[in-house]
Amino acid sequence: MGVDLSVTLGKIKMANPVMVSSGTFGCGSEYGDLVDVNSLGAIVTKTVTLKPRSGNPPPRIAESASGMLNAIGLENIGIDRFIEEKLPYLRSLRVPAIISIAGDTVEEYVCLAERLNKEKTAALELNISCPNVKSKKGRMFSQDKEGVREVVSAVRRQTKAVLIVKLSPNVTDIKEIAMAAEEAGADVISLVNTFGGMLVDIEKKVPKLGNVTGGLSGPAIKPIALRMVYEAASCVDIPVVGQGGIMNWEDALEFIIVGADAVSIGTANFIDPRSTFKIVEGIKKYMAARGIEEISGLVGTLKINRE
Amino acid sequence: MMMHQGNFKIISNEKTAGGCFKLRVMAPEAAEEARPGQFVHLRVQQEIDKPFLRRPFAVCDAIDNGVLEILYKVRGRGTSLLSEKKEGGLLDIIGPLGNGFDCNVGSKRALVVAGGIGIAPLIFLSRKLLDAGREVVFMRGAVTAGDVLCRRELKDMKLNVITATDDGSEGIKSKITEVLENYLRKEKDKEMEIFAAGPRPMLKVVARLSGEYKMESQVSMDEMMACGVGVCLGCAVMTKDGYKLACKDGPVFKAGDIIWE
Numbered sequence: 245m246g247v248d249l250s251v252t253l254g255k256i257k258m259a260n261p262v263m264v265s266s267g268t269f270g271c272g273s274e275y276g277d278l279v280d281v282n283s284l285g286a287i288v289t290k291t292v293t294l295k296p297r298s299g300n301p302p303p304r305i306a307e308s309a310s311g312m313l314n315a316i317g318l319e320n321i322g323i324d325r326f327i328e329e330k331l332p333y334l335r336s337l338r339v340p341a342i343i344s345i346a347g348d349t350v351e352e353y354v355c356l357a358e359r360l361n362k363e364k365t366a367a368l369e370l371n372i373s374c375p376n377v378k379s380k381k382g383r384m385f386s387q388d389k390e391g392v393r394e395v396v397s398a399v400r401r402q403t404k405a406v407l408i409v410k411l412s413p414n415v416t417d418i419k420e421i422a423m424a425a426e427e428a429g430a431d432v433i434s435l436v437n438t439f440g441g442m443l444v445d446i447e448k449k450v451p452k453l454g455n456v457t458g459g460l461s462g463p464a465i466k467p468i469a470l471r472m473v474y475e476a477a478s479c480v481d482i483p484v485v486g487q488g489g490i491m492n493w494e495d496a497l498e499f500i501i502v503g504a505d506a507v508s509i510g511t512a513n514f515i516d517p518r519s520t521f522k523i524v525e526g527i528k529k530y531m532a533a534r535g536i537e538e539i540s541g542l543v544g545t546l547k548i549n550r551e
Numbered sequence: 552m553m554m555h556q557g558n559f560k561i562i563s564n565e566k567t568a569g570g571c572f573k574l575r576v577m578a579p580e581a582a583e584e585a586r587p588g589q590f591v592h593l594r595v596q597q598e599i600d601k602p603f604l605r606r607p608f609a610v611c612d613a614i615d616n617g618v619l620e621i622l623y624k625v626r627g628r629g630t631s632l633l634s635e636k637k638e639g640g641l642l643d644i645i646g647p648l649g650n651g652f653d654c655n656v657g658s659k660r661a662l663v664v665a666g667g668i669g670i671a672p673l674i675f676l677s678r679k680l681l682d683a684g685r686e687v688v689f690m691r692g693a694v695t696a697g698d699v700l701c702r703r704e705l706k707d708m709k710l711n712v713i714t715a716t717d718d719g720s721e722g723i724k725s726k727i728t729e730v731l732e733n734y735l736r737k738e739k740d741k742e743m744e745i746f747a748a749g750p751r752p753m754l755k756v757v758a759r760l761s762g763e764y765k766m767e768s769q770v771s772m773d774e775m776m777a778c779g780v781g782v783c784l785g786c787a788v789m790t791k792d793g794y795k796l797a798c799k800d801g802p803v804f805k806a807g808d809i810i811w812e
Binding site for chain 2: 267268269270274275277278290298299301302303304305306307308309310311312314316319462463491511513514515516517518
């Protein structure tokens with residue numbers, strides 16, 4: 245039996261619901277020898293900022309139980325070089341390329357959206373949740389609903405591109421943040437970014453990361469990410485991209501069942517660059533075995549038996 | 552140059568000296584593409600348990616018959632699990648990766664400086680240098696005689712080997728960097744080039760010496776990595792031109808380009 249895996253996020257049409265997360269797949273061509281990039285649902289590029297950023301001092305990564313801690317610090321070549329060097333390849337792909345942008349101020353986000361508007365970019369992801377850089381206000385925009393509203397509505401006024409807002413899990417109540425993003429004009433929300441964390445070298449008594457703290461990803465965060473996607477999906481009407489520690493198709497289905505319209509694969513790419521492909525195949529088989537014809541028939545099908 | 556990913560068959564995985572193992576896998580495409588100084592990224596186990604990420608290992612040799620060799624020291628859980636792999640089993644490998652040694656810098660005499668397990672990529676390098684008709688002086692440092700690596704590999708090659716141990720139980724009682732310094736001081740003919748791999752403090756001394764004696768030197772940097780292909784930007788090395796990636800721009804760099812502090 246053929247199954248229909250296609251999904252639409254805002255106006256983004258994807259052949260399957262499995263995309264790759266920002267910062268884990270470069271700008272697409274890096275894994276080209278190993279992965280057919282056109283088999284992905286979509287690619288979210290490494291975050292680009294207005295000016296080039298050199299990133300944080302090393303060590304930038306450390307491993308922990310079933311997880312990875314990173315503090316890269318948004319190293320990137322800046323929007324000018326991005327448009328010149330990366331965009332042509334991304335345009336040549338048959339799958340949607342979603343450009344991840346970040347700024348220190350609302351004005352920088354708006355300026356980036358403006359630049360990409362001129363390039364007719366179809367979709368943007370607002371990275372308002374990087375735990376390893378500080379915005380001008382000293383915290384992430386995604387940590388309070390006022391910050392979310394301010395940056396999302398300002399970018400919304402600027403662009404007709406599909407706007408995905410990437411949320412941080414480092415908040416007290418993800419529901420109010422998700423609703424704030426929706427009210428401010430987000431077309432899609434994506435969650436979660438990494439959890440703030442740290443590791444210490446007990447011999448040297450120093451942090452294992454040059455930045456002292458970093459963001460935790462990988463299977464270690466999956467149950468928490470899943471709970472937050474469940475909560476967010478239950479209170480917004482816009483599509484939700486679920487992510488956080490997905491390693492295989494079973495993990496991906498958990499996110500879809502709690503309400504994610506699509507899933508995004510991050511750290512798993514480092515361990516197996518073909519994870520995305522295997523996850524798509526696994527979902528297909530699961531659906532075929534159960535006579536589910538469309539992926540939408542699975543989204544939010546969680547059964548909760550409350551007596 | 553192309554990278555490959557596959558489950559390659561283990562031909563042998565034998566204990567050598569100093570708690571080290573030599574792993575040999577049949578990986579024809581990867582072995583054919585590999586250049587000295589490049590590495591392969593191994594997935595030691597399939598669970599999400601530790602080690603969670605892949606681990607990079609220098610290609611110790613890539614022989615014409617499709618065999619890829621890796622020399623590793625058992626240090627933590629990952630290398631311990633690797634040492635338990637049996638002949639006939641499969642190993643998930645991505646490679647070859649990275650930017651290796653530039654072996655085509657004329658006909659100068661090559662001073663190859665190996666510190667401990669840093670010797671791994673220098674075996675492949677020396678073989679290629681000899682094939683190209685270069686004269687090779689191989690300086691090998693170890694803590695003690697029992698840790699001296701690659702005796703057989705070096706014996707099979709026609710090169711001048713100088714061994715130094717910290718405790719003097721074999722060769723000269725000295726740090727290998729002191730051996731290098733003495734050599735540079737005595738040698739009149741300065742038409743030489745240094746290739747080095749080993750602990751960072753050793754490489755830092757190599758960089759200083761090559762600066763003082765105005766010689767070219769290439770060093771292989773050992774950094775924690777996640778992706779191995781240049782997307783995670785985790786393995787940053789500070790250079791005169793800003794951060795570079797050990798996995799993609801390196802692991803081999805010109806010693807003079809690195810900011811060592």
